[in-house]
Amino acid sequence: xxxxxxxxxxxxxxxxxxxxxxxxxxxxxxxxxxxxxxxxxxxxxxxxxxxxxxxxxxxxxxxxxxxxxxxxxxxxxxxxxxxxxxxxxxxxxxxxxxxxxxxxxxxxxxxxxxxxxxxxxxxxxxxxxxxxxxxxxxxxxxxxxxxxxxxxxxxxxxxxxxxxxxxxxxxxxxxxxxxxxxxxxxxxxxxxxxxxxxxxxxxxxxxxxxxxxxxxxxxxxxxxxxxxxxxxxxxxxxxxxxxxxxxxxxxxxxxxxxxxxxxxxxxxxxxxxxxxxxxxxxxxxxxxxxxxxxxxxxxxxxxxxxxxxxxxxxxxxxxxxxxxxxxxxxxxxxxxxxxxxxxxxxxxxxxxxxxxxxxxxxxxxxxxxxxxxxxxxxxxxxxxxxxxxxxxxxxxxxxxxxxxxxxxxxxxxxxxxxxxxxxxxxxxxxxxxxxxxxxxxxxxxxxxxxxxxxxxxxxxxxxxxxxxxxxxxxxxxxxxxxxxxxxxxxxxxxxxxxxxxxxxxxxxxxxxxxxxxxxxxxxxxxxxxxxxxxxxxxxxxxxxxxxxxxxxxxxxxxxxxxxxxxxxxxxxxxxxxxxxxxxxxxxxxxxxxxxxxxxxxxxxxxxxxxxxxxxxxxxxxxxxxxxxxxxxxxxxxxxxxxxxxxxxxxxxxxxxxxxxxxxxxxxxxxxxxxxxxxxxxxxxxxxxxxxxxxxxx
Numbered sequence: 084x085x086x087x088x089x090x091x092x093x094x095x096x097x098x099x100x101x102x103x104x105x106x107x108x109x110x111x112x113x114x115x116x117x118x119x120x121x122x123x124x125x126x127x128x129x130x131x132x133x134x135x136x137x138x139x140x141x142x143x144x145x146x147x148x149x150x151x152x153x154x155x156x157x158x159x160x161x162x163x164x165x166x167x168x169x170x171x172x173x174x175x176x177x178x179x180x181x182x183x184x185x186x187x188x189x190x191x192x193x194x195x196x197x198x199x200x201x202x203x204x205x206x207x208x209x210x211x212x213x214x215x216x217x218x219x220x221x222x223x224x225x226x227x228x229x230x231x232x233x234x235x236x237x238x239x240x241x242x243x244x245x246x247x248x249x250x251x252x253x254x255x256x257x258x259x260x261x262x263x264x265x266x267x268x269x270x271x272x273x274x275x276x277x278x279x280x281x282x283x284x285x286x287x288x289x290x291x292x293x294x295x296x297x298x299x300x301x302x303x304x305x306x307x308x309x310x311x312x313x314x315x316x317x318x319x320x321x322x323x324x325x326x327x328x329x330x331x332x333x334x335x336x337x338x339x340x341x342x343x344x345x346x347x348x349x350x351x352x353x354x355x356x357x358x359x360x361x362x363x364x365x366x367x368x369x370x371x372x373x374x375x376x377x378x379x380x381x382x383x384x385x386x387x388x389x390x391x392x393x394x395x396x397x398x399x400x401x402x403x404x405x406x407x408x409x410x411x412x413x414x415x416x417x418x419x420x421x422x423x424x425x426x427x428x429x430x431x432x433x434x435x436x437x438x439x440x441x442x443x444x445x446x447x448x449x450x451x452x453x454x455x456x457x458x459x460x461x462x463x464x465x466x467x468x469x470x471x472x473x474x475x476x477x478x479x480x481x482x483x484x485x486x487x488x489x490x491x492x493x494x495x496x497x498x499x500x501x502x503x504x505x506x507x508x509x510x511x512x513x514x515x516x517x518x519x520x521x522x523x524x525x526x527x528x529x530x531x532x533x534x535x536x537x538x539x540x541x542x543x544x545x546x547x548x549x550x551x552x553x554x555x556x557x558x559x560x561x562x563x564x565x566x567x568x569x570x571x572x573x574x575x576x577x578x579x580x581x582x583x584x585x586x587x588x589x590x591x592x593x594x595x596x597x598x599x600x601x602x603x604x605x606x607x608x609x610x611x612x613x614x615x616x617x618x619x620x621x622x623x624x625x626x627x628x629x630x631x632x633x634x635x636x637x638x639x640x641x642x643x644x645x646x647x648x649x650x651x652x653x654x655x656x657x658x659x660x661x662x663x664x665x666x667x668x669x670x671x672x673x674x675x676x677x678x679x680x681x682x683x684x685x686x687x688x689x690x691x692x693x694x695x696x697x698x699x700x701x702x703x704x705x706x707x708x709x710x711x712x713x714x715x716x717x718x719x720x721x722x723x724x725x726x727x728x729x730x731x732x733x734x735x736x737x738x739x740x741x742x743x744x745x746x747x748x749x750x751x752x753x754x755x756x757x758x759x760x761x762x763x764x765x766x767x768x769x770x771x772x773x774x775x776x777x778x779x780x
Contacts, residue, residue, distance in 0.1 A: 088115055088605075088612065090532050090540035091129040092189055092525040093677055095408035096120055096238075096260045097534030097614065098129050102526070102545040109133040109526070109545060119613040119628060120238060120538065126259045127675045127690055133545075134685040135524040140509035143551045146519040154508075154519065159553065162520060163565035166475075169500045169518075170206070171566070173473040183462045183471050184210035187478035188218075188410030191530025191542055192419050193581035194555045195412070198477065199421025200444075201563040203452040205571060211422055213479040214413045215459040216486075217372060219763035220380035221406035222417055227381070227762075228388045228646050230639030231428060231593045232417055236367070236403040237536050237616065237629040242267050243401030246363030248274045250298060250387060251373015251769075252407055255282035256671045258371075261407070272359065276301070277373060279668060279743055280736040291356065295666050295741070295770040297346035299379055299652050302386035303337040304346070305357050309394065310334065314361035316395030323636040324392055326647035333649040345652075360394060365401030372409065372670065376768040378656055380760045385648040392645050398633035408535035415533040418594045419585050422456045426588035427595075431455055443587035445574055458764035459485075460757070466494035473500045478522065478555065482511040483679040486766035487723055488752040504558060510681050511749060522555045523548055530556070530578045531604065538614040539596065541604040556581075589617075593639050597621040655770065657756050663722045663772040665740055667699075667754060672745025680747040697748035699729040702739045706731065709775060718776040721754035728778065742773065 084105045091098045099118035103111040112133050114125035145162035146154040157165075170182050184202050186195065195212075202210050225232040241247060241264050252275075254262040262283070265273070275284040276291040276298065284290040293301055309315055310331055320327050339350035346353075360366055368387050374380055384406065391397045391404035408414065419426050426443075429436030431454050441448040457465070463481075465471040467490065474494075485491040495501055495515045503516035506524055513519055526545040533539050548554070553561075556578055563572050575581055579601055589596045595618040603625070605612050616630050637643045659666060673693045677683045699719065701711065711717060713733050719742070720726045727750035737743050744751050746768075758767040 084110065087543055087545050089525070089543040089545060091125070091132060092411045092532060092542065093128045093682070094258065095411055095413060095535040096258060097411065097532060097538055097540045098125050098260055099540060099612075099614070100125065100129055100132065102133070104545060107546050120534065121260045124260050124263050127686060128677055128683060131686045131690075132524075132526060134687070135526070135682055136506055137685045139507040139681065139684065141506070142508050142519075142521045143549065145521065146508055146516070148517045159551070159561070162518060163561045165518060166502060166562055167565035167567070170473050173499055174206075177472050179207045180209055181471055182206065182208045182473035182475070183465075184208065184475040184477060185459065185462065185479060185481060186210060186212045186416070186420065188212055188214040188413040188416045190412065190478050190555050191528060191578065192412060192415035192533060192585065193530045193578040194559065195416050195420040196426060196581050196585055197556060197559045197563075197575055199426070200571075200575060201559055201566070201568065202475070203421045203456070204450050205563065205566060205568050207452065209456040209462060211456050211459040211462060212416045212420060213459075213481070213484065214410060214416045215764065216484065216766060217375060217409040218406075218413045218417065219765040220375035220377070220384055220760055223381045223763040224384035224388060227648050228385055229633075230641070233593050233632055233639060234406055234535065234537065235397055235632040236405040237631050238264060239629045240367055240401050240403055240405070240631065241265050241369070244268065244271050244365045244367040245401065246274070246359060246366040247271045248276065248366065248368045249283055249287070250276045250368065250370040252369050252371035253277070253281040253283045253670060254369075254407065255286060256674055258407055259674050274356070274359070278738065278741060291348060291352065292738070294345065294347035295668065296377065296655055297348070298374065299383045299386055300337060300342050300345040301348060301353070302383065302390060303334045303652070304339060304342040304353055305360065306330070306386070306390055306393065307334040307337050308339065308354060308357040309361065309390075312357070312361070314357065315393045319395040319636070320393055323638070323644055324647060325642055325644045326649075327393065330389060330647035330649050360390070365399065366391070366394065366396040367401060367403050367405060368396070369405045369407055371407045373769060375765060378758050378760055378767040379653045380765055381762040382648070382650045388645075389647050389649075392647070398631065398636060400631070403631065406535070411534070412532045414535065414537060415531070418533070421452060424455065425451070426585060427592040429592065439590070440588050443590070444584055446571065450571065460759055460764055460766070463491055463494045466497055469497055472498060474498055475502045475504070476512055477504045480510045480512045480679045480681060482515065483749045484752060486752060486755040486768060487725070487757045488749065489725060490757060504555065507681060511679065520558050522558060523552050527552065528554050528556070531582060533617070537594075537616045539599055539604060539617065540614045541601065541612060543605070593618060595620045598623040656758050657722045657772055659772040663774045665742055665773050665775060667719065667721065667742045667744065667771040667773045668769055669744050669746050669751050669755070672747055676745065676747045678747070679749070693747075694730065697727070697729045697744065697750040698732050699742050699744040700734045700737045701731050701742055702737050703733050703735060704739045706733050711777075716778050718778050719754060719773050720776060721756070722772040723754065723756045725753045727751070727753045
């Protein structure tokens with residue numbers, strides 16, 4: 084029996100797993116005992132990686148929809164030629180940008196990069212990733228504040244903090260292995276800022292039960308209190324930041340006395356929280372989708388960064404303004420997908436970066452994409468308007484997951500040609516495809532994933548592909564061949580080739596990985612690998628492999644100083660009113676569920692602890708007021724004029740005027756609005772104004 088170590092490609096922790104293989108079959112999956120991230124821990128999702136493709140419609144050959152609407156199997160070569168022919172015809176008729184793609188944060192870095200080369204460089208089409216739905220806010224906040232999308236922390240910092248503050252974050256459910264690291268820290272005070280008494284709030288020392296979208300006001304008020312009491316690190320502010328005086332003036336109007344209406348938090352509790360931050364020697368702030376998925380998410384994330392900087396809680400063990408990422412390779416997508424920035428970062432119009440990247444790829448500069456892509460929401464809107472006629476969806480399920488998801492259905496209906504590349508032919512999106520391209524799971528792939536703390540881990544093939552099966556890398560490569568890329572693919576023949584190109588592109592950038600090799604990721608001279616955080620430059624040596632950024636106080640801005648960014652608090656564009664008096668919040672439902680519940684449906688039934696039907700949490704007082712019983716099926720109508728049905732679970736974890744529903748049901752995002760942060764264009768999934776209707780028989 085062979086033991087092969089690889090990385091889980093579901094969430095952003097990057098747990099490593101040991102796969103025990105006999106006769107080309109996986110007989111056991113166990114968390115890698117000494118891996119630096121998970122230390123022998125895993126959640127139920129990772130332990131069932133071997134069962135992917137055991138449920139759902141799995142096919143080995145492409146499916147083409149015929150004139151009668153039925154899907155028929157065709158050969159791979161026919162599929163590649165058809166893709167090239169149809170997409171090229173659309174471009175010839177409607178223009179280059181009449182075709183687009185939507186990709187995923189759950190394929191390998193090499194696959195993302197190859198897709199960027201084929202679609203962005205050669206086809207000259209726009210394309211965005213589903214990381215726009217979760218991490219775009221943090222990316223923009225990092226870039227504007229730090230000068231680069233470079234989160235400062237290592238996961239170990241949560242074990243070293245004496246004060247841990249979670250803002251819009253529920254790691255007990257969303258990041259259970261990370262929560263295991265939190266629990267190792269017996270001395271830290273844990274504070275949760277969340278409108279709902281989440282599983283993490285229940286486990287915390289203090290729950291700050293803030294009103295929905297009162298977070299920015301609370302953060303500015305805390306900043307003002309800290310400044311007024313001189314509870315700030317003046318030396319750090321002076322030496323390593325810029326814009327503090329403007330920020331100081333800006334937050335003066337946010338006082339504990341006048342913020343209650345917006346936050347629901349009393350003056351005494353605000354003062355106490357500010358004092359706790361001041362008295363902490365190693366304070367870490369952690370945020371997730373409760374911050375990111377907002378109409379003012381970027382500004383809120385920057386308010387967290389400002390708090391950490393002004394109190395000197397950055398660049399030291401146990402500190403940091405730290406964004407917890409969602410998907411397994413969101414970081415790889417951010418740095419190397421060639422969508423919002425060139426490979427390795429940098430602007431498409433920057434002549435220095437263009438030359439560096441073109442030299443690294445061995446191509447003329449004219450080959451490179453000339454501008455950043457249009458964002459996800461614009462791709463959808465252009466498809467609805469008939470400006471985009473061809474769409475290539477890779478390893479994501481936007482008919483389910485996109486905000487106000489009925490709009491994505493309208494986009495599909497207006498397309499001339501929809502291609503879906505996925506593990507399953509029966510996802511909510513795959514079912515609409517004109518051409519379906521079946522790919523394989525990560526247990527049959529090779530490549531690299533980059534987790535939320537900038538750590539590269541190696542994806543190793545555990546079992547061989549069956550005859551006729553192709554990886555996403557092979558599918559994209561063959562599409563490139565069919566499109567006529569010729570020698571532009573010479574340096575991209577394998578994932579290893581692609582990784583070497585990306586290393587060259589990263590040289591001299593903050594995410595420099597020129598010292599990383601596949602061999603180093605597979606074995607550090609020990610019997611197992613531990614991953615490598617970027618930056619890891621040529622000739623660097625693996626010695627301290629849990630590293631944070633900004634320890635020297637230098638940032639990636641021109642001045643090398645962190646910027647205090649400030650903006651006014653925005654009004655909720657779709658606030659509650661008399662007709663829609665309740666607020667619907669959404670998030671993860673249980674440890675075993677993931678996103679649109681496609682891959683995790685393969686988890687054996689005996690481990691499933693979640694209902695098959697959509698459900699919503701309702702406060703007992705509201706249920707009594709509306710005469711609604713436990714498990715009653717109700718109708719919720721949102722302010723975007725969509726309706727959906729949910730079973731009621733009565734719970735005092737939500738306030739009387741609030742509701743909470745998991746994201747894993749297609750009904751949930753039929754209710755979320757087409758509202759986006761103005762800077763990141765991330766959808767504002769949270770705090771949807773709704774009304775409740777009794778279901779008529």
